[in-house]
Amino acid sequence: MSDSSAHPESGPDTVAATGQLTGILRRIADFGASVEGMFGEGDHPAFIQIDRLDGPVHAVIDGRKTTLFGTNSYLGLNFDPRCIAASEEALRKWGTGSTASRVASGNQNGHVVLERTIADFYGRPDAIVFSTGFMANLGTICGLASQGDLILYDSHSHASIIDACRASGATFKPFRHNDPADLDRLLTEATVPASRILVVMEGLYSVWGDVGAVKDLATVAKRHGALVLVDEAHGMGLYGEGGRGVTEAQGADHLVDVIVGTFSKSVGVIGGFCVTSHPALQPLRFLARAYLYTASLPPAVVASARTAIGIIKTDTALRAELWRKAERFCRSVQALGYQLCAEPGPVGSIRMRGKAQGLDMWRSLLARGIYVNLLIPPATPGGKVLLRFSVSAAHTDEDIDTFLGVLSDLTKVAQIA
Incomplete structure (x- = not known):
């Protein structure tokens, strides 16, 4: 068996160093480059780090108090x-x-x-x-x-x-x-x-x-x-x-x-x-x-x-409280002119015009202390760009009002009014 360390010109590290990747490594590297270039500079949705949780729907992200509308804790039981x-x-x-x-x-x-x-x-x-x-x-x-x-x-x-x-x-x-x-x-x-x-x-x-x-x-x-x-x-x-x-x-x-x-x-x-x-x-x-x-x-x-x-x-009251909040939130979002992908419910998505608008909206919401999920193709049906939200029974009415207020302020950015 030959020792590749004796022939550095043929070793895999040399190939990587010269940028001449092939096969599996080339495919993975190309994919990584496409992901990095997908969002440009600024916050990257795939790498957001929650520094602290203050309950099922409240957190600290990058030193900023944030309300989580992208969690699946529908009943707050965690x-x-x-x-x-x-x-x-x-x-x-x-x-x-x-x-x-x-x-x-x-x-x-x-x-x-x-x-x-x-x-x-x-x-x-x-x-x-x-x-x-x-x-x-x-x-x-x-x-x-x-x-x-x-x-x-x-x-x-x-x-x-x-x-x-x-x-x-x-x-x-x-x-x-x-x-x-x-x-x-x-x-x-x-x-x-x-x-x-x-x-x-x-x-x-x-x-x-x-x-x-x-x-x-x-x-x-x-x-x-x-x-x-x-x-x-x-x-x-x-x-x-x-x-x-x-x-x-x-x-x-x-x-x-x-x-x-x-x-x-x-x-x-x-x-x-x-x-x-x-x-x-x-x-x-x-x-x-x-x-x-x-x-x-x-x-x-x-x-x-x-x-x-x-x-x-x-506890049927917990489920009833979730639906009261979800329906109020969704009806209010529609009243602001945003287009939802489905009938009002605890889970929903707001349609965006494209990746640029979706990323801008996502970043603007995060900067205002609201976290939602940015979904882009190929992870979405029909190739749509979506802002996915979920309402929890743990959200307060004040949480919902704050989110609605931010969405109202961003309607011009979203070009929906």
């Missing part, structure tokens, strides 16, 4: 004293982490009880808890579908769904967003039996903030005999009488075979889950590699999640 107390108690009793996967030595009592809690919350006999919401989609979809199967997914689906489709080995095709007729067409044209087709959609789409046509799409899927999976990551805690999401709100529970969700939004921690009512799907945890081969959730997270789910289940 700072709820009951959740924090449960987390602290579990931390003292069980330590900081499980140090293993669920099938090794990481299957603790708390994980089992959390699965019972989430299954009971959804009124289904079985649940599987994953370490993240991304893993929940990855593990569930890859466990359900494989080579020879067909996955049909909504074209606005989250990246975790698309990556799961790719990793499953199944054939996969998108149907037009919220379009039952297009789904019906694809199901009719399918060359595999309907029993080998998985239809995937979301309850609430987190970019535009629009509600999924769950009942209509699931009705079409079941008429053909396909299996139905709904991702309620953003809908959980916001929609439905019991807070179980859009599936519940639309009365579609009987049409949906599997519900996937996350603990990182309304629940306020990290983790994911799937719940099922079909007895044949109970062995799914043994097929889900994202469950089998990753460390289980830390005990403190498990305890906080259980407590938060209990709050979501019983």
Whole structure:
């Protein structure tokens, strides 16, 4: 074996130093240069650092007090004293982490009880808890579908769904967003039996903030005999009488075979889950590699999640307060002349005319102490530039009035008046 250090002219460091990158390194370097050049000088949305949190929606960023309208803490439960107390108690009793996967030595009592809690919350006999919401989609979809199967997914689906489709080995095709007729067409044209087709959609789409046509799409899927999976990551805690999401709100529970969700939004921690009512799907945890081969959730997270789910289940006033604030905010934004991508709700996006205007608006808001999410292509449907916001029950009416006041001052900059 030759020693490359004896021939520096052929070493990889020399190649990098002379700028003659090729292959993988060249592709990554070119991508990095495009990202750096995308925003120019000034604050970069991808590298904003929160220096301190003063609750679920208030922070200090670059020494400036800032109200967070880009958080997914819809109910403010990540700072709820009951959740924090449960987390602290579990931390003292069980330590900081499980140090293993669920099938090794990481299957603790708390994980089992959390699965019972989430299954009971959804009124289904079985649940599987994953370490993240991304893993929940990855593990569930890859466990359900494989080579020879067909996955049909909504074209606005989250990246975790698309990556799961790719990793499953199944054939996969998108149907037009919220379009039952297009789904019906694809199901009719399918060359595999309907029993080998998985239809995937979301309850609430987190970019535009629009509600999924769950009942209509699931009705079409079941008429053909396909299996139905709904991702309620953003809908959980916001929609439905019991807070179980859009599936519940639309009365579609009987049409949906599997519900996937996350603990990182309304629940306020990290983790994911799937719940099922079909007895044949109970062995799914043994097929889900994202469950089998990753460390289980830390005990403190498990305890906080259980407590938060209990709050979501019983505290309907918290959900009502969220909707009061969200609807007031959205109606006021529309009254200022801004165009929203969906009907008023806790999640929404304001359309921008292009990247330059979106970046200017985003920076102007941040400079005035308001943090939102700047979304640009290719991460957005239809190639739109958007300012995404989320309203939380933890926002005060003063927080909302301040945001509206800043938006009002910026209407001329936005060229919408």
